[in-house]
Structure formats: structure tokens, C-alpha cells
Amino acid sequence: MSIEKPVGIVLVSHSGPVAEAVAAMARGLAGGGATAPVAAAGGTPDGGLGTSSELISAAAARVDRGAGVAILVDLGSAVLTVKTLLAEGDELPDGARLVDAPFVEGAVAALVTASAGGDLNAVAAAATEAYQYHKE
Amino acid sequence: MTDQKPDRTLDTDFFRRWLTAATAMVEREAGRLTELDSAIGDADHGSNLQRGFRSVMTELGRESPDGPGAVLVMAGRQLISTVGGASGPLYGTLLRRTGKALGDAPEVTAEQFTEAFRAGVAAVAQLGGAKAGDKTMLDALEPAAEALGTSFGAAAEAAEKGALATVPLQARKGRASYLGERSIGHQDPGATSSALLVAALADTAEATP
Numbered sequence: 342m343s344i345e346k347p348v349g350i351v352l353v354s355h356s357g358p359v360a361e362a363v364a365a366m367a368r369g370l371a372g373g374g375a376t377a378p379v380a381a382a383g384g385t386p387d388g389g390l391g392t393s394s395e396l397i398s399a400a401a402a403r404v405d406r407g408a409g410v411a412i413l414v415d416l417g418s419a420v421l422t423v424k425t426l427l428a429e430g431d432e433l434p435d436g437a438r439l440v441d442a443p444f445v446e447g448a449v450a451a452l453v454t455a456s457a458g459g460d461l462n463a464v465a466a467a468a469t470e471a472y473q474y475h476k477e
Numbered sequence: 478m479t480d481q482k483p484d485r486t487l488d489t490d491f492f493r494r495w496l497t498a499a500t501a502m503v504e505r506e507a508g509r510l511t512e513l514d515s516a517i518g519d520a521d522h523g524s525n526l527q528r529g530f531r532s533v534m535t536e537l538g539r540e541s542p543d544g545p546g547a548v549l550v551m552a553g554r555q556l557i558s559t560v561g562g563a564s565g566p567l568y569g570t571l572l573r574r575t576g577k578a579l580g581d582a583p584e585v586t587a588e589q590f591t592e593a594f595r596a597g598v599a600a601v602a603q604l605g606g607a608k609a610g611d612k613t614m615l616d617a618l619e620p621a622a623e624a625l626g627t628s629f630g631a632a633a634e635a636a637e638k639g640a641l642a643t644v645p646l647q648a649r650k651g652r653a654s655y656l657g658e659r660s661i662g663h664q665d666p667g668a669t670s671s672a673l674l675v676a677a678l679a680d681t682a683e684a685t686p
Contacts, residue, residue, distance in 0.1 A: 385561045389561070390519075391521075391525075391561030391562055392561060392562070392565070393558075393561065394557055394558045394565075395558055417562075417563050417651060417652060418561070418562050418563040418564075418565065418566065421563050421565075421566040421567060421604060421605065422557070422565065422566045424566070424604055425557055425566035425569060425570055425604065426557075428570070428604075429554075429557075429573075
């Protein structure tokens with residue numbers, strides 16, 4: 342499957358390994374074939390815990406194919422940093438959006454939807470809807 | 478303490494000196510901030526701010542932002558990109574919004590700065606979704622913004638008082654809020670660093686003829 346302009350997905354966690362692992366898991370669960378681009382932006386550039394606006398901007402630029410970028414975040418400074426970058430206006434690509442979603446489940450839902458050719462609204466809705474998947 | 482003259486002018490150098498004084502305070506108090514943060518947070522507030530303000534100083538040395546607004550916007554941007562914790566976007570937003578509100582005038586009046594600072598504090602409240610009494614930076618910043626209409630010294634006193642008043646509060650925002658009632662009895666690190674920032678402002682004003 343090849344989509345001309347897939348939505349890009351950025352996963353922002355306090356931890357580099359968490360962001361990378363969730364990206365890898367989402368790719369795996371999104372199934373065979375080409376998936377929409379997903380990039381991890383976890384931790385600080387020196388490998389510590391925290392949030393890096395540089396890593397986030399770089400990840401967003403990497404997955405931007407012109408159809409918008411859905412940004413999923415874990416907590417605290419990850420949320421605040423993305424909100425601040427969006428308010429800034431020039432550090433993230435046009436059409437970048439903070440998506441309100443659970444981090445792991447939302448990432449899988451977002452990547453599956455984006456890989457199936459869903460637009461940014463569909464990707465965001467699928468990720469947010471993952472909140473409704475109750476486990477008990 | 479004398480009342481503020483609303484038409485007192487503040488130039489680019491004033492804002493550079495404010496940031497330099499704030500950096501010195503952060504350097505001096507980093508250990509204490511981290512200690513406060515180890516009680517109810519993740520023990521990195523002092524070192525995070527140290528990294529952020531050092532990079533502000535480096536950037537100020539490298540380029541010469543023209544005008545009070547440009548100085549603060551640049552400093553805010555540095556904090557956002559280097560702090561690494563929630564205080565980065567929060568203090569970054571405070572300085573950047575204040576700077577943006579000041580525009581590109583070569584000098585601003587104390588009254589204009591007060592208005593701009595209030596806009597900056599409002600932006601912090603909006604970003605974090607917190608309000609006074611939640612045991613956050615706002616417990617120092619909001620009283621300071623209010624008192625700034627009187628004088629820089631009054632703002633510093635109000636901020637310090639606000640920071641001390643966070644001790645009996647239960648945290649309602651950020652990591653400390655997970656502690657529930659166990660957050661009571663500790664002074665909030667963010668309110669403490671906010672009070673330092675305003676104290677540096679008052680010191681700078683006092684040292685300025």
C-alpha cells in the first residue's frame with residue numbers, strides 16, 4: 342500500500358526508549374507493508390529523562406509529508422512543550438496538531454489509521470477514541 | 478520602598494541585567510530548588526533552570542537582541558529549548574509573551590512592562606491550566622504581577638510571600654499532584670524560583686538610577 346501523502350505521527354515521551362519502543366510497537370501492529378511515517382522524540386538530547394523541543398521539531402519535520410502531523414504526548418513537560426511550540430507558530434510544520442490520546446493505544450490507532458490513508462482529522466479521532474477502550 | 482513612577486523608562490540594558498541577575502540567583506539557589514523539588518517533584522528543578530539560564534547568558538553574549546521585547550523573546554525561546562522540564566515551556570512562555578507584548582520599542586515604561594508582564598503571567602496560567610492556590614509558579618507570579626503596579630520592590634515581596642504561602646497547600650497540578658495530601662508541608666519549587674526571578678527584577682530596578 343502506498344499513500345501519496347500520509348499523515349505523519351510524532352511520539353513525544355519523557356523517555357527516549359519509551360518513545361522508540363512505542364513507535365516500533367505501533368509499526369509492528371500496523372501490519373505488513375509500508376506504514377505512514379512515525380518518529381519518536383523522547384527524552385533530552387543527552388539521553389536523559391525530559392522533553393526536548395529540538396527533538397520534537399526534528400521529528401515533526403522528518404514525518405511531514407504535507408498532510409499534517411499528529412503529535413501524541415505522554416505527560417507534564419511533553420504536553421506543555423508541544424503546546425508551546427504550537428503557540429510559537431514557526432517551529433513545527435503547518436498542520437501539526439497535538440492529539441489528546443492515551444500514549445500507547447493512541448499511537449497504534451493513529452498509525453493504523455494514517456497507514457490506511459486517513460486524513461489528519463481521522464487520525465486524531467482514532468487516537469482520541471482509544472480512550473474509550475476500557476480494559477475492565 | 479518608593480512607589481513606582483509609571484513613566485520610568487526601562488531600556489534594553491535593564492532587561493539584560495535582569496536576566497543576568499536572575500541567572501546568578503538560579504546559580505546560587507540551584508541546590509535549594511532541587512532539594513525542594515526532591516520532596517514533591519523529580520529533583521531536577523534547580524539543575525534544569527541552571528542549564529536554561531546558562532544558555533540564555535550564552536545567547537545574550539553571542540547576539541545582541543535589539544530592544545527589551547527582543548531580549549525577553551530570545552530568553553524565552555532559549556528556556557523552551559534547553560530546560561527539558563515543565564518549567565522550560567512555562568518560564569519560556571512567561572518571558573516570550575511578556576516580550577511580545579512589549580513589541581519592538583527601544584525603551585518601555587514601567588507601566589508598559591507591568592501590563593506586558595501581566596499578559597505573560599496570564600499566558601502561563603492558560604498553558605498550564607492552573608490557578609492561584611494550586612501550589613504552582615502562579616502562587617508567586619500572580620501576586621507579583623498585581624503588586625508590580627505599585628513598585629518592583631512590592632512585587633518581589635508579594636512573590637516571596639506567595640511562595641512561602643504554598644507550604645500548607647495541596648498540589649493540584651504537575652507531578653506533585655500525584656502525591657495528594659503528602660504534598661502538604663513543602664514549599665513549591667516553581668513558586669520559589671518564580672520569587673527569585675521577581676527578586677532579581679527588583680534588585681535590578683534598585684541598582685538602576
